[in-house]
Amino acid sequence: MNTSYVLSFSAQDKPGIVELVSNTVSSAGGNWSESAMSHLAGRFVGIVVIEISADKSEALIAALNALADQGLVISIEVLDQQEQEISQYQSLEVELTGHDRPGIVSEISAVFAKHGANVEDLSTYLVSGSMSAEMLFKADIHVSVKAGSDLDDLQEAIESISDDLMVDMHLTED
DSSP states (O other), rough: OEEEEEEEEEEEEOOEEEEEEEHHHHHHEEEEEEEHHHHHHHHEEEEEEEEGGGGHHHHHHHHHHHHGGGGGGGEEEEOOOOOGGGGGGGEEEEEEEEEOOHHHHHHHHHHHHHTTTTTEEEEEEEEEOOOSEEEEEEEEEEEEETTTTTHHHHHHHTTOOOOOEEEEEEEOOO
16 A cells, blocks of 8 residues: 655755655655645755655655755655545636735735635746836736636636736636
8 A cells, every 4th residue: 555745845955956855765665746846045945745655654754854964854744635526626827917015925815715716836926017117926826716616706806906916817627
């Protein structure tokens, strides 16, 4: 029987981090099945889903925890195997642009939660406005919403956060 883990890690960015983590997983007999990684504020951070046979789990966890000696901050969690009924959900891509200000991510996430939308992927960044030196907040968000959700109501709620917030939403096929 296999066990699945979610591995989160962070380290001062330098070449070889992915190789180090992937070799550790592979050497212990684990299978790297999903991942997302990024460079943020001089750090390299990642989340990886690992599957391994139950009899090899302890050795994998020990090997991953030993990476702390090489500067990695590690968190390992057993993956809950509960699965939602996928056919009841549809994917929605949301692109936002507006003037930067404190609290905007909090306000956007509150709107999604109120409308039952599950944030699955969120990337935010600041860019210089084309007509001014003002910083613009941009977000690319992937959410799942229940089939039949009122997307117009969701878009209006997001746009109501700020007069200058531009929202582009479209359903995608998974």
